[in-house]
Amino acid sequence: MSVLPGGLRVCVESVPQHGRGLAAVALTVAAGGDDDPAGRHGTAHLVEHLMFPRSGGGCADPTGEGFAALVAGAGGVCNAETHRDHTVFHTTVPAESLPDALAWEARRLLGFAPTEDVIRTETDVIGEEIRGAGDAGRSWESALGALYPGSRDSFGTAAELAGITAGEVEAFFRAHYTARRMVLSVVGDVDPAGVMAVVGEVFGGVGVIRVAGEFRAAEETRAAGEPRPASEIRTAPLPAARPGVAVGHPLPDAVADRPAYLAQAVLAQVLGRSRLPALARSARDGHRLTSATVTCGYHGQWLASAAPDLTLAVLGRAPGTEVDAAVGIWRSVLRAVAEGPLPEAEHRRAVNSLLVAWHRQADSLPTRAVALGRDALLLPGSAGPDALPAELRRTTPAEVAAAARVLLEGPVTVTELAPQTRTVPAARARTVQPARADTELAPQKGTVG
Numbered sequence: 001m002s003v004l005p006g007g008l009r010v011c012v013e014s015v016p017q018h019g020r021g022l023a024a025v026a027l028t029v030a031a032g033g034d035d036d037p038a039g040r041h042g043t044a045h046l047v048e049h050l051m052f053p054r055s056g057g058g059c060a061d062p063t064g065e066g067f068a069a070l071v072a073g074a075g076g077v078c079n080a081e082t083h084r085d086h087t088v089f090h091t092t093v094p095a096e097s098l099p100d101a102l103a104w105e106a107r108r109l110l111g112f113a114p115t116e117d118v119i120r121t122e123t124d125v126i127g128e129e130i131r132g133a134g135d136a137g138r139s140w141e142s143a144l145g146a147l148y149p150g151s152r153d154s155f156g157t158a159a160e161l162a163g164i165t166a167g168e169v170e171a172f173f174r175a176h177y178t179a180r181r182m183v184l185s186v187v188g189d190v191d192p193a194g195v196m197a198v199v200g201e202v203f204g205g206v207g208v209i210r211v212a213g214e215f216r217a218a219e220e221t222r223a224a225g226e227p228r229p230a231s232e233i234r235t236a237p238l239p240a241a242r243p244g245v246a247v248g249h250p251l252p253d254a255v256a257d258r259p260a261y262l263a264q265a266v267l268a269q270v271l272g273r274s275r276l277p278a279l280a281r282s283a284r285d286g287h288r289l290t291s292a293t294v295t296c297g298y299h300g301q302w303l304a305s306a307a308p309d310l311t312l313a314v315l316g317r318a319p320g321t322e323v324d325a326a327v328g329i330w331r332s333v334l335r336a337v338a339e340g341p342l343p344e345a346e347h348r349r350a351v352n353s354l355l356v357a358w359h360r361q362a363d364s365l366p367t368r369a370v371a372l373g374r375d376a377l378l379l380p381g382s383a384g385p386d387a388l389p390a391e392l393r394r395t396t397p398a399e400v401a402a403a404a405r406v407l408l409e410g411p412v413t414v415t416e417l418a419p420q421t422r423t424v425p426a427a428r429a430r431t432v433q434p435a436r437a438d439t440e441l442a443p444q445k446g447t448v449g
Contacts, residue, residue, distance in 0.1 A: 030377055050112070131158075247330055
């Protein structure tokens with residue numbers, strides 16, 4: 001890890017054994033849905049889109065080619081995701097094209113000046129994404145908003161984006177895309193010294209606030225806040241394809257209380273893979289669950305966001321099973337784990353499933369580049385992705401039982417999922433380019449039924 005004079009953090013890792021002849025670049029920016037200005041929900045998502053203009057306009061490219069076209073012309077792929085607390089751009093190219101890719105990345109940052117026509121094009125695209133996204137993830141956003149008022153989903157609101165101006169977009173970009181709020185990570189078949197030489201040359205002016213006091217200080221960070229103290233928060237029902245209920249619980253801080261956070265990740269595996277399947281297939285006191293999905297972390301991506309974050313259970317309800325009955329089943333399963341001790345074999349299976357997920361993605365260059373950037377930006381003090389397997393193995397059955405007690409005793413949200421014909425937007429915004437790379441470090445998601 002190096003820091004350029006302007007404050008941009010740069011992480012370079014040579015892993016030729018994983019990516020012979022390839023290199024991945026990730027630019028992680030501390031700007032997401034939570035940073036959207038009042039009345040302009042979706043600004044962070046729009047800025048992400050404007051980094052991939054559908055023409056040369058606003059991308060400082062005299063040839064008229066946008067960033068994605070330049071990457072594709074080099075035989076590479078690129079993509080981006082807007083989250084609640086950050087936006088990440090990732091690109092994979094042949095190693096010989098890495099200097100060009102770094103120059104293009106710097107150029108689109110330095111030349112960010114979208115026109116009104118380009119903004120209208122991209123707001124229309126975002127509107128179509130919102131309308132066509134379905135209801136996936138809305139229960140997660142509902143739970144987060146109930147526990148942490150003021151949290152915003154990353155997709156945005158089409159009506160609020162309809163009137164946004166180029167000046168507002170550029171003001172957001174200049175305020176948030178500053179050097180101290182960004183991490184550039186490069187992973188692959190690379191020479192670190194050579195990469196740093198190129199980065200130092202092309203990124204020297206990136207993220208520099210040229211007018212003192214014009215925008216919010218780059219060092220300003222967002223306070224995570226404390227969850228609402230209420231023991232149970234009922235939120236408005238949400239439309240869904242089948243009857244169900246979503247139950248949300250706050251997660252411990254992945255930085256300040258990492259062992260407890262990892263214990264929650266193991267608990268989610270235990271619940272989703274060992275404890276809930278039997279209940280989803282058999283009757284209990286005349287009530288039934290038809291399915292159960294338990295996710296730990298931002299839409300199932302654990303260690304992908306800073307606090308606040310959630311564990312979310314989405315339970316399918318059979319006919320005649322009311323919301324309270326389904327929640328009661330969920331709590332009974334938590335109590336069984338909390339009373340422990342968890343059998344060693346069951347604990348080991350849960351840990352091993354997380355380790356398998358981690359190892360399956362460990363060789364992915366863009367996944368690794370994104371993970372390094374997120375750790376540096378969102379999880380300060382983290383030992384990095386390679387330390388995660390040992391950390392997981394240190395998690396004990398007693399810690400998992402304690403994690404279940406925390407969920408039982410802490411605040412919880414309950415959201416009825418009711419079949420309706422209308423759809424609602426999904427919560428995580430994503431700009432899709434050809435051959436998108438999967439950027440989840442180790443997705444924690446167990447689906448039953």
